[in-house]
Amino acid sequence: MYTQFFKHHWLKSLRAPGYYKNLIVNIFMGLSVLYFLVIFVLLGFTMPKILAEAAPHLDPAYTFNGGMIFVIVLALLIRFLFQPLSTVNLQSYQVLPIKRSKLVNYLLLKPLLNPANYLTLSFAIPFAITGINPAYGIGGAFRFIIIVIFIVWFTTLFATFLKRKFGSNILGIIAFLAIIAGVVALEYFKIFSIFEMSQRVFGFLIENPIGWILVLGLSVVAFVLNKWFFAQNYYPENFDKKTAKKQVETRNFTFMERFGKIGEIISLEMKLVLRHKRTKNVLYLLPIFLFYGLLFYPESMSQSSGALMFIAIFITGAAMIMFGQWIINWDGSYFDFLMTRNIDTRTYIRANFYALLALNFMSFIITTPYFLFGTHIIINHLVAFLYNVGVNTHIYLFGATFNTKRLDLSQRSAMNMQGVSYKNFLIIIPLLVVPMGLIGIFSLFDAKNIALIILALLGLGGIFFWRQLLKITEKQFLKRKYALCEGFRKKE
Amino acid sequence: MKTEEIRSTIDYSVPVPPPVPVNANTVIKAINLKKIYNGVAVLNIPEITIKNGESFGLVGNNGAGKTTFFRLILDLIEASSGEVRIDGEKVARRDDWKSKVGSFLDESFLIDFLTPEEYFNFTGKVYGKSEGDIAAFLESMKEFFNGEIIGSKKLIRDLSKGNQKKTGIAAALLPCPQILILDEPFTALDPTSQIRLKRMLNELKTTQNMTMLISSHDLNHVTEVCDRIVVLEKGLTVRDIHTTEDTLKELESYFAV
Numbered sequence: 001m002y003t004q005f006f007k008h009h010w011l012k013s014l015r016a017p018g019y020y021k022n023l024i025v026n027i028f029m030g031l032s033v034l035y036f037l038v039i040f041v042l043l044g045f046t047m048p049k050i051l052a053e054a055a056p057h058l059d060p061a062y063t064f065n066g067g068m069i070f071v072i073v074l075a076l077l078i079r080f081l082f083q084p085l086s087t088v089n090l091q092s093y094q095v096l097p098i099k100r101s102k103l104v105n106y107l108l109l110k111p112l113l114n115p116a117n118y119l120t121l122s123f124a125i126p127f128a129i130t131g132i133n134p135a136y137g138i139g140g141a142f143r144f145i146i147i148v149i150f151i152v153w154f155t156t157l158f159a160t161f162l163k164r165k166f167g168s169n170i171l172g173i174i175a176f177l178a179i180i181a182g183v184v185a186l187e188y189f190k191i192f193s194i195f196e197m198s199q200r201v202f203g204f205l206i207e208n209p210i211g212w213i214l215v216l217g218l219s220v221v222a223f224v225l226n227k228w229f230f231a232q233n234y235y236p237e238n239f240d241k242k243t244a245k246k247q248v249e250t251r252n253f254t255f256m257e258r259f260g261k262i263g264e265i266i267s268l269e270m271k272l273v274l275r276h277k278r279t280k281n282v283l284y285l286l287p288i289f290l291f292y293g294l295l296f297y298p299e300s301m302s303q304s305s306g307a308l309m310f311i312a313i314f315i316t317g318a319a320m321i322m323f324g325q326w327i328i329n330w331d332g333s334y335f336d337f338l339m340t341r342n343i344d345t346r347t348y349i350r351a352n353f354y355a356l357l358a359l360n361f362m363s364f365i366i367t368t369p370y371f372l373f374g375t376h377i378i379i380n381h382l383v384a385f386l387y388n389v390g391v392n393t394h395i396y397l398f399g400a401t402f403n404t405k406r407l408d409l410s411q412r413s414a415m416n417m418q419g420v421s422y423k424n425f426l427i428i429i430p431l432l433v434v435p436m437g438l439i440g441i442f443s444l445f446d447a448k449n450i451a452l453i454i455l456a457l458l459g460l461g462g463i464f465f466w467r468q469l470l471k472i473t474e475k476q477f478l479k480r481k482y483a484l485c486e487g488f489r490k491k492e
Numbered sequence: 493m494k495t496e497e498i499r500s501t502i503d504y505s506v507p508v509p510p511p512v513p514v515n516a517n518t519v520i521k522a523i524n525l526k527k528i529y530n531g532v533a534v535l536n537i538p539e540i541t542i543k544n545g546e547s548f549g550l551v552g553n554n555g556a557g558k559t560t561f562f563r564l565i566l567d568l569i570e571a572s573s574g575e576v577r578i579d580g581e582k583v584a585r586r587d588d589w590k591s592k593v594g595s596f597l598d599e600s601f602l603i604d605f606l607t608p609e610e611y612f613n614f615t616g617k618v619y620g621k622s623e624g625d626i627a628a629f630l631e632s633m634k635e636f637f638n639g640e641i642i643g644s645k646k647l648i649r650d651l652s653k654g655n656q657k658k659t660g661i662a663a664a665l666l667p668c669p670q671i672l673i674l675d676e677p678f679t680a681l682d683p684t685s686q687i688r689l690k691r692m693l694n695e696l697k698t699t700q701n702m703t704m705l706i707s708s709h710d711l712n713h714v715t716e717v718c719d720r721i722v723v724l725e726k727g728l729t730v731r732d733i734h735t736t737e738d739t740l741k742e743l744e745s746y747f748a749v
Contacts, residue, residue, distance in 0.1 A: 264617045268603070275605040275647070337601040340566045342619045342667065344587035478585045482570040489600060 001098065005106045024422035037122050044126025051131070061135035062199055064127070065206070069198035072151060077176065079159035083111070084411075104230045108223060111156050124148040132206065140206050147205055150215040157222035164229055261343060265351035266358075272330060273323070276409035279330070282322050289318045290366055297373040305448050306440030309455075310432055312377075312384035315367050317392060319359035321431070324393075325424055327352050328400040328477075329407050332488035339485065349397065349474050353466075356393040360385070383456045384435075390462025392431050394469045399427045401473070401480040404487025512719060516543040519671060519703050520565065524574030527560050527727075535560045535727040537574075542705065547697055549718030549735075550707040551743065556724040558707040559597065562673055565705070566595055578671065591619070594669030596660040596677070604649035608641045608659045611648060612666060619667035626666070633662050636688050653680045661689070665696070672696075673705045678713045686713065693717050711747070715740045 051060035093103055111117065128141040136144070186192045205211035259266070273279040293315050296303055314321065331338055338348065364385045371378045402423050411418055435455050442451035462469060520542040527535040535557040542548050550558050563569045565576050567583045575582055578589040595601070603611055609630075616626040630642060641655055641662075648659060657680050664672060672693075678686050694717065696702045708714045714721055715735055723731035723746065731746065733739055 261618055264614055268606075268614055271610070272605060334600060334603045336566075336568055336597065337603065339568060340590060340593065340595050340601070341615065342591045344590070481585065482568075485568045 001102055002106055006110075009110070024425075025420055028422075028425065033116070033119070036119065040119065040123040041126055044123040045130055047123075047127050048131040048134075059135050060131050062203065064131060065202035066195040066199035068202045069194060072155060073180065075151075075155045076159050076162075079155055080162055080176075083156070083159055083163070085160060085163060100230075101227075104227060108157065108160070108226050111160070112153055117152050117156060118149075120148060120152055121145070136206050139209070143209070143212055144206050146212045147215050150212060150219050153219040154215065154222050157219055157226060161222060161225045161229060164226070261347050262351040262354060265343070265348065266355050269330075269351075269355055272409070278407075278409045278411055279323070279326075286319060286322060289322070290315055290363065292318075293367065293370050293373075297370060297377060304440065305443045306436045308376075308380055309384065309439040310436040312380040313388060313392075313432055313435055315370070316364045316381050316384045317360055317388035318367075319363040320356050320388060320393065320396070323359055324356050324396040325427075326407060327356060327396060328484070329403050329405070330409060332406045332484075335485060335488045339481070345474050345478060346470075349470055349477060352400075353393060353397055353470060353473075356396060357389065360388050360393065364388075379452065383452050383459070386459030386463070387435055387455050388459070390459035390464075390466075394462055394466075394473065395427065395430050397470075398473050398476055399423065401476050401484065404480075404483050406488045406490055512543055512545045516545055518542070519544045519579055520705075521577045521580075522564070522574065523577075525561075525564060525571055525576060526573045527557075527564060527569065528572040533572075533727050535564070535724075537561070537727075537729060540722070540729065542703060544703055545697065545701040546720055547693070547704040547706065547718045549714035549721040550705065550724060551709070551711065551714055551721060552707075552724035553747075555726070557727040558724055559675055560727075561724070562595070562597055562675055562705065562707065565673065566593070566597070591667075592670040593673065594664035594667055594671070595673040596657075596664040597673070597675040599656065599660075601660050601663070602648050602656060605647055607645060607647055608651070609643075611659065612663060615663045615666050621667065629666055630662075633665075636662065636685065636692060638685065654682060654685065657681060658685065668700065669702070671703045671705070675707050676709065677706060678708055678710055690717050711740055711743045715743070 047064070048060040051058075051063045055063045124145055128144045132144045133141040183194055187194055205214060273283060293311055296308070296311055364381070367381065370381060403421060405421055408418050438454060439448060439451045442448055518541045520540075522537050522540045524539070525535065525537040526533055534555075550561065552558050560569070564571055565578075565583065567576075567585070567589075571584070575584060577583065578592065581588055583589055603614070606614065612626055612630060613623075616629070621629075634642075637658060641651070641659055644651075648656060651659065657677070661674060661677055664674065677689060681689065690713065693704060693706075697704065704718070706714065706718060719735045721731070721733045721735055721739060721743070722729050723733075723743070731743075733742065
């Protein structure tokens, strides 16, 4: 039976439309996994040195044990936020004579077979050799590796349980962060040291020949908790949010409706953002991107001017860059409707253009406090803003006509590549790489200002000729209309 | 009361509108219309005209080309050759016809993250209707909605299939279009709603002289609503019948293979 389930799962991913089309995205993902793999292995080998430098009076293995609890909590948090819940199309199996416990077991154990979960081993094995072996001997090193595997099981299972039980409740995350803050405070004021406790617990687990059984026990407990959850919530509607029906708080953007049809379309798009998981997640992530500059600007003199321009464009256009990637595409599920209503192409394109403009203005205004970092930042931001408004909005809108994949906005956002094609990566070139390269090349000849002037002029040109540029996009849109209609009708 | 007696007390009849005058204007005209997918012609219509006020029924088995024909009229797919004209103007890549046509083909005509009210409001505003117009229209739809769609505070994606269909049909009717295009409007509706819809369509025809294009798998329904029925088979028009009392029999014998 289980082999059948796995076969169906395999076929499902293999036969998903766009699997082959998405090859480039998959290659990109594969390369980034490889990158992390290498980094992890290197980190594993150099970790003892780093730890010895950080805490010279302690053996690196002991320091690591002390930090272990924090690593586990962090892993739980990351999994809670980003790990997708594994699902099968339960309803279509439920009506068949298959034991429910089999379905549940499959559902729970499937993620444990995901190789991505064992990426941790690429760090753990080198560290076991260089860090644990000197302190605990070969036996200890082996036990360490086994314990790491069981910890992976535990975090995977326990995070799924928490997620099923509490959902992606924002309050839950805040409560969690508050507890963490409390623990850090206890540690800081030396009232109670979690670090020392963790050190003792993990030291014992590694040293004791049967320590690993305790960790295995923890994963079993997490597994049983999950089983208990499913026993409590027998019917899929109780745990599958998609089938659950709920009433909604309807918000109206009456202020937008004053602007006629264009206002109507923009307020429709605002509702779209607020009522889908994926777009809402981006909305929550946006502040983090706006703070991106704080990482680099304090030492802005040591950064290359090309990189600074990249950051300037990225943060002054953050909202547009994040949401603009979906423009037009996110209307996919009701595209036929829009195309047959009394909305002419010109109005539709303009509404999208104004939406991008508004996003641009928004991020630019929010990022004005960065002006405090000095005149060169002010100039960079102004130039970036002109380039975003004059060039990037048009590039996004024109580029959107090429992306014919239907977006599923009800899915989670993190690491979600659904509806993404290589075209989304291609568009980065004119968007970010060209201005960055231009500045970079001109700075080599000590003529950064000329590059800034060129970028500003490009932006001003785009602003000056916006009507003509939109006309071109309209023509392009009409050319691609049927391809868009057809692509959006295909559900993945 | 016996069942027979109860039956006789309820009015099941659907009022029959007057026939279309012979000299009515042509509103939709398709010439040499062809759609070819992978070398196979899924639709091939040398010429077809639909007159003002006509109710045009389209029947045919799966894959006969009904939806393809409607999508071509609505400019949602590109014709391999030929063209569709509405009121003498080409449809392809134009916008003018959109103000005259109300349509509902499938769920991609619904904005599923809106409540039905928001959806009607958006549709109405796009056609330049005031809040009052929209409220008056929804009031007239009360019977059809059966008290379920308005005020439920549910999103369209959480409605049942039947209620989604009703929402889509109502949105197609909202702008009082000159031409109405519905793809299988009767499927997924409960029997009461089917009868109400038929009555509503015939009323619209009588009072507003609306031109209607309706496809259906239910031969009973189309013969009751449409005064002209076209049978499609593998993309070709094989019958073009003016509806009479014998039409239903004729169609049944055609499809009974």
